Amino acid sequence: MADLIKVGMADYKVGRSPSTLISYGLGSCIGVSLYDPVKKVGGLLHIMLPDSTQARFSDNPAKFADTGIPLMINDVVALGATKARLVAKLAGGAQMFAFSNASDIMKVGNRNAETCKQILRRNGIKIVAEDTGGNYGRTVSIDLATGSYKVKTIDRGEKNI
Amino acid sequence: MIDEFDLTPNQLDAMREIGNVGAGNSATALSQIVNKKIDMNVPKVSIIPIEDVPELVGGPDTLIVAVFLRVYGKAPGSILFLMPKENAFFLADDLMGRPHGTTQELDEMSISAIKEVGNILSGSYLGAFSHFTNISMLPSIPSLAMDMAGAILNIVLLQLGQMGDRAMVIETKFLAEDDSINGHFFLVPDPGSLGTIVKAVGVE
Numbered sequence: 001m002a003d004l005i006k007v008g009m010a011d012y013k014v015g016r017s018p019s020t021l022i023s024y025g026l027g028s029c030i031g032v033s034l035y036d037p038v039k040k041v042g043g044l045l046h047i048m049l050p051d052s053t054q055a056r057f058s059d060n061p062a063k064f065a066d067t068g069i070p071l072m073i074n075d076v077v078a079l080g081a082t083k084a085r086l087v088a089k090l091a092g093g094a095q096m097f098a099f100s101n102a103s104d105i106m107k108v109g110n111r112n113a114e115t116c117k118q119i120l121r122r123n124g125i126k127i128v129a130e131d132t133g134g135n136y137g138r139t140v141s142i143d144l145a146t147g148s149y150k151v152k153t154i155d156r157g158e159k160n161i
Numbered sequence: 162m163i164d165e166f167d168l169t170p171n172q173l174d175a176m177r178e179i180g181n182v183g184a185g186n187s188a189t190a191l192s193q194i195v196n197k198k199i200d201m202n203v204p205k206v207s208i209i210p211i212e213d214v215p216e217l218v219g220g221p222d223t224l225i226v227a228v229f230l231r232v233y234g235k236a237p238g239s240i241l242f243l244m245p246k247e248n249a250f251f252l253a254d255d256l257m258g259r260p261h262g263t264t265q266e267l268d269e270m271s272i273s274a275i276k277e278v279g280n281i282l283s284g285s286y287l288g289a290f291s292h293f294t295n296i297s298m299l300p301s302i303p304s305l306a307m308d309m310a311g312a313i314l315n316i317v318l319l320q321l322g323q324m325g326d327r328a329m330v331i332e333t334k335f336l337a338e339d340d341s342i343n344g345h346f347f348l349v350p351d352p353g354s355l356g357t358i359v360k361a362v363g364v365e
Contacts, residue, residue, distance in 0.1 A: 009212040009221070009311065010322070025221030025311020028319065048211075048315070048322045056324045056352075063322055096316055097229050097304040108319055137312025139222050154224055154308055 002145070007031075010063035012045035014075045015144055022141035026092040028109035030065070030116050030132070031140035033089045034072060034125070035147040036081035042144050043072045049108065050115035065115040073123055088120045089149040089161055091140045093132035109133070129161035165356040166208050166327050173206055175364040176331060179293050180204030183286035184333035184346065190285040194278060195255045197337045204333045211318045211328050218243055218345060221311025226267070228279025229316065231301040232287065236354035236361075239317040240286070240300065241347040242279045246307065249275060251341040261341060267307060276303040282346060290348075294361040317349045324352035 002018035009029060013021050017040035023031050026046065035042035045068050049055065052064035061067035077083050093109035113132040120127055131138070131151050139152040152158040168176070184201050192199040207217070215221040226249035228242040244252065250264040253271035256278070257263075264271055283300040291298050306313055321328045331348045350358060 009215070009318075010326075011212065025215060025223075025309035025314075027308075027312030027315030029312075029315055048319060054323065060326055063326075094312065096306050096308065096313055135306070137309035139309065 007044050007046050009046055010048050010060055012043055012062050012068060012072045014041065014043035014072065014079050016041040016079060017145040020141050020143050022139070024139045026138045026140060027094050027096045028092070028112060030090055030092040030112045031138070032069060032072070032116055032120070033140070033142040033149050034076050034081075034086050035089075035142065035144070036076070036085045037087070037147050038085055039080045039082070040144055041076060041079045041081045042142055042147065043076045044140070044142050045069065045072045047112065047116070050111045065112060065119050069116065069119045070123065073125070084124070086125050087128045087147070088125050089129040089142070090116055090127065091131040091138050091149070091151045091161070094134050094136055094138070096135060096137070098135065131159070131161050165353070165359070166329060168208070168359065169365065171364050172359050172362070175362045176206045176329075176358075177204055179290055179362070180206065180331040180333060180348070182293055183289040183348075186285040186289040187282040187333075187346065188335055190281050191278065191335060191342070194281060195252070195337070195342065197255075197339065197342070199342065200336045200338070202334045204331055206329065206331050208327055208329045211322055211326055214318060214328055214330060215311045215314050217330065217332060218310045218314075221309060223310045224307070225310045225313065226275065226305070226307045227313045228276055228303045228305050229313070230279060230283050230303050232298050232348075233301060234298040235296045236294075236298060236350060236357045238348060238350040238354050240283045241313070241317060241349070242282055243310070243313075243345045243347065245343060248341065248343045249307070252278065255341065272305050276305050279303045279305070286346070286348070294358055296357065296361050320351050321349070329355055
């Protein structure tokens with residue numbers, strides 16, 4: 001039985017085959033996965049916000065895309081991955097509630113997705129799949145034996161990206 | 162930096178008491194809407210890491226129905242009224258005067274009715290809260306979602322996440338005598354609001 005490693009909100013975990021990394025109930029948050037298909041090691045990061053420089057106080061770098069992604073890259077590489085081989089997949093970034101006068105904070109899902117992609121590109125990591133936006137929650141998991149990234153929803157079934 | 166979450170035991174008590182008065186008002190209102198006796202527990206005031214908040218409602222992947230409102234005024238914040246799916250369906254049945262079990266999915270009419278309950282609960286809660294603190298607080302129009310608890314709670318945690326790593330949550334549970342209603346009412350002050358409320362209450 002392969003183990004299932006839980007990744008909480010504003011947290012990340014790295015691991016190797018045959019483990020699966022899973023994060024439950026993402027709304028506007030993003031689940032970013034990294035995977036080295038040769039070494040079969042990878043990581044999953046659950047960020048809440050795009051930019052740590054706009055936050056007043058936090059001692060948790062895994063909460064933000066700009067600080068969390070580089071941290072996870074380092075850890076995955078430390079586990080034996082080759083950075084140039086890493087591929088990224090992301091899911092989440094929904095807007096859960098519709099308001100006619102939605103403030104910026106309500107639309108943070110979109111900014112989260114954009115920033116994640118920016119940071120990944122800046123680090124030279126290829127983004128191979130994405131399932132972002134919409135108005136529904138997602139539970140995401142990456143199977144480190146295959147690199148398959150599963151996105152589960154309540155009303156919209158589940159898919160592998 | 163002074164941390165607004167560092168409350169004295171007396172200040173925590175005061176928060177609980179304000180929550181109690183607010184929730185008492187809301188329970189009365191709810192009881193009148195559905196014409197049933199509604200019990201409530203003594204409100205729980207928790208100051209916890211943001212990532213632990215979804216655990217208060219059974220974990221981040223629990224399916225819930227949520228009415229969400231913003232609180233406007235000098236101490237802005239968010240209100241969530243959360244129910245398990247079955248209880249939301251029972252509530253819709255009660256509101257429409259139908260036998261329990263009739264509602265199988267939330268149509269426009271049920272959504273609108275449940276939102277209105279959220280609206281009335283919030284209005285009566287904030288009325289008492291305002292009276293107690295002398296801070297005027299008004300609810301926004303309500304919005305409803307049925308989804309995973311973690312995804313829904315994201316929205317209230319974001320603002321807090323931008324400012325720090327902890328949240329204060331005032332939580333009350335409403336229960337009907339026949340178990341048909343089982344709702345959690347959450348008030349989560351925005352960053353900065355807790356300080357304003359504590360100051361207004363004037364407890365050391």
